[in-house]
Amino acid sequence: MSLKIDTRKSEGVTIISPQGRIVFGEEAAALRENLKRTLESTRQVVLNLAGVSYIDSGGLGTLVGVYSSARAGGADIKLTGLGQRLRDVLQITKLATVFEVYDSEQEAVATFHRGAA
Amino acid sequence: MAFQTIIGPSSGTGSGVFPTLVFVQGNEQRVINLDHSPFGVGRKVDKDLVIADPRVSRDHALIVSENGVFSVVDQGSKHGTFVNGERVERKTLERNDRLEFGVREVAYVIFNPQHGTTNSAREFLSQISGMHISDETTDLEKLVLFLEAARKLNTIGVLDEILMTLLDVTLKLTRAERAYVYMKNAIGELRLAAGRNAKGEPLLDDKTISHSILEDALKSNSEFVLTDTSRSADLTGRKSIVAYDLRTVICVPLRKPQVQATRDAEAPAGAVSAEVMGALYVDSRFASRDISGVSNDILHAIATEAASLIENARLVQAEEAGRRYQQELSIAASIQQRLMAVTIPEVPFARLAGRNLSCKEIGGDFFDAVNTNEGLTIVLADVSGKGVSAALLASTLQGMIYSQLTAGMPLTDIVTAVNRFFTDKNIGEKYATVIIARVQHDGNVEYVNCGHILPLVVSNGEIQRPAFGNLPVGLLPDAKYKSDHCQLKPGDRLVLVTDGVTEAENAHGDFFEDSRLEQAAKTGTLEHIFTAISTFCGGTPLNDDCTVVELLYTG
Numbered sequence: 191m192s193l194k195i196d197t198r199k200s201e202g203v204t205i206i207s208p209q210g211r212i213v214f215g216e217e218a219a220a221l222r223e224n225l226k227r228t229l230e231s232t233r234q235v236v237l238n239l240a241g242v243s244y245i246d247s248g249g250l251g252t253l254v255g256v257y258s259s260a261r262a263g264g265a266d267i268k269l270t271g272l273g274q275r276l277r278d279v280l281q282i283t284k285l286a287t288v289f290e291v292y293d294s295e296q297e298a299v300a301t302f303h304r305g306a307a
Numbered sequence: 308m309a310f311q312t313i314i315g316p317s318s319g320t321g322s323g324v325f326p327t328l329v330f331v332q333g334n335e336q337r338v339i340n341l342d343h344s345p346f347g348v349g350r351k352v353d354k355d356l357v358i359a360d361p362r363v364s365r366d367h368a369l370i371v372s373e374n375g376v377f378s379v380v381d382q383g384s385k386h387g388t389f390v391n392g393e394r395v396e397r398k399t400l401e402r403n404d405r406l407e408f409g410v411r412e413v414a415y416v417i418f419n420p421q422h423g424t425t426n427s428a429r430e431f432l433s434q435i436s437g438m439h440i441s442d443e444t445t446d447l448e449k450l451v452l453f454l455e456a457a458r459k460l461n462t463i464g465v466l467d468e469i470l471m472t473l474l475d476v477t478l479k480l481t482r483a484e485r486a487y488v489y490m491k492n493a494i495g496e497l498r499l500a501a502g503r504n505a506k507g508e509p510l511l512d513d514k515t516i517s518h519s520i521l522e523d524a525l526k527s528n529s530e531f532v533l534t535d536t537s538r539s540a541d542l543t544g545r546k547s548i549v550a551y552d553l554r555t556v557i558c559v560p561l562r563k564p565q566v567q568a569t570r571d572a573e574a575p576a577g578a579v580s581a582e583v584m585g586a587l588y589v590d591s592r593f594a595s596r597d598i599s600g601v602s603n604d605i606l607h608a609i610a611t612e613a614a615s616l617i618e619n620a621r622l623v624q625a626e627e628a629g630r631r632y633q634q635e636l637s638i639a640a641s642i643q644q645r646l647m648a649v650t651i652p653e654v655p656f657a658r659l660a661g662r663n664l665s666c667k668e669i670g671g672d673f674f675d676a677v678n679t680n681e682g683l684t685i686v687l688a689d690v691s692g693k694g695v696s697a698a699l700l701a702s703t704l705q706g707m708i709y710s711q712l713t714a715g716m717p718l719t720d721i722v723t724a725v726n727r728f729f730t731d732k733n734i735g736e737k738y739a740t741v742i743i744a745r746v747q748h749d750g751n752v753e754y755v756n757c758g759h760i761l762p763l764v765v766s767n768g769e770i771q772r773p774a775f776g777n778l779p780v781g782l783l784p785d786a787k788y789k790s791d792h793c794q795l796k797p798g799d800r801l802v803l804v805t806d807g808v809t810e811a812e813n814a815h816g817d818f819f820e821d822s823r824l825e826q827a828a829k830t831g832t833l834e835h836i837f838t839a840i841s842t843f844c845g846g847t848p849l850n851d852d853c854t855v856v857e858l859l860y861t862g
Binding site for chain 2: 214222246248254258282283285288
């Protein structure tokens with residue numbers, strides 16, 4: 191499998207950093223499982239995609255799926271670390287209007303505290 | 308006028324277990340089951356086969372069976388008994404032997420002929436069960452051999468045939484009245500798989516079967532359980548035994564045969580841990596013959612061979628099912644191919660070409676073209692993921708879009724309906740990027756782009772990318788869709804591609820990208836784009852389907 195997933199906490203927010211390719215199949219499934227498990231214990235997740243070299247259509251579907259169910263469950267996933275390619279994809283698919291995207295991890299984490307305050 | 312009896316596998320009342328005689332007299336033919344021995348032939352009216360001819364003696368000959376081998380024995384007839392033209396006193400019969408009794412040519416009998424149209428495993432088994440293999444071969448061992456042969460013949464429904472034959476053999480060996488095979492179903496309940504009585508008639512499950520003994524046998528570790536109710540007082544109170552006067556019940560648990568772990572010295576000798584598949588149940592009533600004296604050797608043989616026989620039969624069945632599944636899949640794939648095959652409509656103002664390069668898995672790309680009063684509409688879609696699930700959705704999507712296009716629905720309504728369908732059905736993370744473009748004779752193009760790669764308009768060697776877009780279909784239930792317009796001049800080309808094109812990878816892990824696509828589209832047509840892709844990729848196989856649709860507006 192060409193995906194490794196690191197998880198850590200920063201200021202009470204869970205930061206998930208996948209490394210590798212998010213593609214249809216076991217990679218997308220691994221990310222889905224990881225996010226689902228994380229969302230059982232927290233509602234504040236930042237997904238840092240800086241280490242992701244490629245997301246195919248299946249991987250994108252997984253992202254949207256997990257994002258939608260998180261929102262439905264009252265949780266929030268914020269994206270950061272998007273490369274140019276992924277930004278283009280989100281632009282073409284108009285998903286940039288669906289996801290909350292931030293330029294840096296700190297910024298994404300900070301918005302949770304602002305929202306909570 | 309003589310009538311003819313048609314010989315065929317379905318003729319007669321026989322179960323197919325017994326060999327047959329075909330009696331031919333003039334134009335008349337008759338099939339007789341050799342279901343008992345001795346079988347009398349003669350002029351007397353009480354003979355099994357009566358031949359009314361003065362040259363036939365009153366007690367002419369007998370056909371006898373010993374250990375499954377049939378022989379004809381002359382009873383001192385005046386004009387003799389002939390096998391294949393040779394006068395005999397006694398002769399072992401082989402398949403297709405021609406028997407004549409006193410009268411030559413006019414009337415004769417063919418022993419157990421081969422049916423030309425035999426195709427059932429049962430027929431097959433019954434035919435070879437008459438064969439003489441070896442004196443040491445038991446009936447069950449024969450069955451194993453037959454099963455192998457049946458497997459080679461790719462026979463369907465082998466398991467049922469094997470079960471029936473197994474019951475017949477068991478009844479023959481034990482001389483019991485009734486025999487049943489129970490098999491465990493998926494949730495571990497015992498279900499009747501086959502039942503036969505000593506007359507070879509099929510039996511259904513009934514209350515007279517002692518289920519308590521059956522259950523006890525399955526729980527025990529014994530190879531077989533023989534219960535003589537007259538000798539065990541505690542059993543006489545059991546319901547079915549009392550009600551139906553059962554005398555002897557034999558139960559053989561059928562355990563999945565295990566590979567002998569001879570190297571594993573740790574394994575305790577004689578440990579029975581194998582999974583129980585079912586049970587063979589045989590019984591007799593008091594009023595009937597006593598089967599409590601059935602030898603342990605016979606029961607041992609049945610116990611050891613029946614299970615492996617059934618397991619083998621199951622394997623054959625699984626093999627067959629797998630083969631059929633593969634067949635179904637390839638039929639499905641070819642149906643999909645045909646659904647996806649596009650008849651390109653002829654229109655006076657444009658020429659359309661489309662091409663798909665599939666990667667090794669079935670993909671979720673499709674394109675379609677529909678000409679209606681509203682114009683020529685091109686559809687290109689890419690369902691996320693690969694394989695059968697993507698292909699299935701692609702077919703559904705194509706059908707929905709096609710029917711709505713022919714109904715003259717507005718493009719935005721079509722994608723809204725499709726989005727609703729996908730999200731309502733909750734098919735989990737599956738979505739599609741779709742672009743639908745409707746070209747009118749005046750060159751006006753209305754397009755709705757749902758997350759798809761931007762279309763290319765090639766005009767005077769320049770590339771434009773009409774950028775208006777929407778969310779893909781199937782991701783968000785409340786997505787709103789809007790269309791946009793662009794204008795084609797005569798000689799302009801509209802090029803639509805799927806992301807398999809821009810994401811085609813070479814050996815270095817580089818993508819074909821929009822820049823190369825634009826370069827290729829600028830200088831050449833569809834074929835040129837494909838050449839550019841394959842040159843770029845070198846030998847690297849495609850990860851995803853590549854589809855390119857090109858419309859040349861001629862005006």
